[in-house]
Amino acid sequence: MANAENYSIRKAIKRFNQLVNLEKREISNVYFYAIINGFILLSLPLGIQAIVNLLFGGTISTSLIVLIGVVIAGVLFTGILQIAQMRITERLQQKIFTRLTFAYAYRIPKLNLLSVDSYYLPELVNRFFDTANLQKGFSKLLLDFPAASIQIIFGLTLLCFYHPVFIIFAITIFTLVIIIFYFSSDKGFVTSMKESDYKYDVAHWLEEISRAVKPFKLNRHHELHLKRTDKLVNGYLTSRDQHFSVLLFQYRILTAFKVVTTAAMLILGSYLFIEQQINLGQFIAAEIVIITILSSIEKMILSLEVVYDVLTALEKLNKVLAKPQDDEVSDEKSLAFATSNGLNLKMTSLDFAYPHESLTLKNINLEIKSGEKVCIIGSEGSGKSTLLRILSGIYQDFKGNILYNNTPLKMIDTRTLNRNVSSLLGDEDVFSGSIFDNITLGNPEISFADLDLVCKIVGLDDYISKQQQGYDTYVDPQGKKLPFNIIQKILLARCLVTKPALILVEDNWNGIEPQIRQQVINYLTNPDHEFTLVAISNDETFKNQCERIIYLENGQLVEN
């Protein structure tokens, strides 16, 4: 359901300004061209005014030909400037896409996972699709809005020179429009955000139906998929109606602005012409200026929706980018802990709670010696997986202390931690990519010899040797599924290939053939191997082969 968050157009405008600041140079060029364009466009009526006056003379003079030439050159020059503007906006669109893509790719792995615990991350990342709205809207805003506003301002200013009465008119109308917009646009933004919330809810629901398609397929006559879709679409349409009513109100204001301007200018112009305060040339020129102003107002009306789209897109994109990141340990602070072949592990007064939950782990005090092979057991929900996630460094928001070789976990930088600690957690999965990438995760320190060795240990060598593309075989977790046991072996290989000093494993690889499974257990529990092992397993053999069993109940260690 679309959640009622506090949206404010002022914050969104601030974000828009930040984006504008990033592209200051390009944008100032766009404005520069728009101003010059505005000037030229306005000089055209003046040229036409002069041509009309000359034509009244009844002769074809050199000045007339020169003037016609100047007007034609003006039209050509505005065209050239517009093309230059388009080039800049195209570059801006490319920059926006590149910048946002990298921002997402860079930040997602650094997200503080507890801060997004209440979200389904792939669904949250759908916000990235708003990049397209931002790209299109941003350049449209840059091209149309400044050009339109500059033309309106210039046009009204020029008209003021014809008669001072235009000045009073221009200022009054302009102030009125701005005041009305100031008070109505907050509602316009909030309704646009709600509409967008529903759009993402609808997309999420459709993704859910696709993800769990088989039960939906077999039970489609119950129409749950349609009933829920109906509810969400209703929400979407209601908020869209609300947004449209604000837009309608603002369109009406602009249309009224347009009508009043047309009427006033025509009446005033005609009156001034009849009163002979302006001549026919000036009258025609004034009318051309008025037409330019009106077409600019038209452009603004059409761009209004885009303003909301851009602000909404920015707010949505920021939903992922603004989430808290993990604390990075700076180089000076990072104490590279002495790495032996195993790793000594000590927890003191360790408490942990998920957001808005009571304590999941309570006052854990435990030491695991370097090289020791330990198995944690306990009933469902006792906190075993949570403990492993904390030890792996995934959750940083714990209380108490965790020491690796006497160095606090919070003082160890990610690179060092990654080099020494490896985990296979229960909810890990493969991703679309080659088997090689899935195992090595881009780590250049892993040699082919290491890879081959680990694949033998987990029994993956046979499968890889049968694949035409060997390690380059494509893993597609969503499409043509790999056999489950192959996925489990890939995950195991990923965990072991770095030859870590501490291995944290959750034994959910029951799909693996018994003989290979035993081979892996033997490898992990072999006392001759120097790494430390902390495993979660209910498997009797695995438990018995470990040197020590630790009992966890209700988040607390239980003395055996």
Ligand SMILES: Nc1ncnc2c1ncn2[C@@H]1O[C@H](COP(=O)(O)OP(=O)(O)OP(=O)(O)O)[C@@H](O)[C@H]1O
């Ligand atoms: N991401 C999460 N957000 C909130 N609560 C969670 C989260 N993950 C686990 N919990 C809760 O924390 C408690 C401990 O869960 P945990 O998965 O660590 O237990 P476990 O002993 O590993 O259980 P199991 O054997 O069923 O995997 C449970 O009550 C669980 O509902």
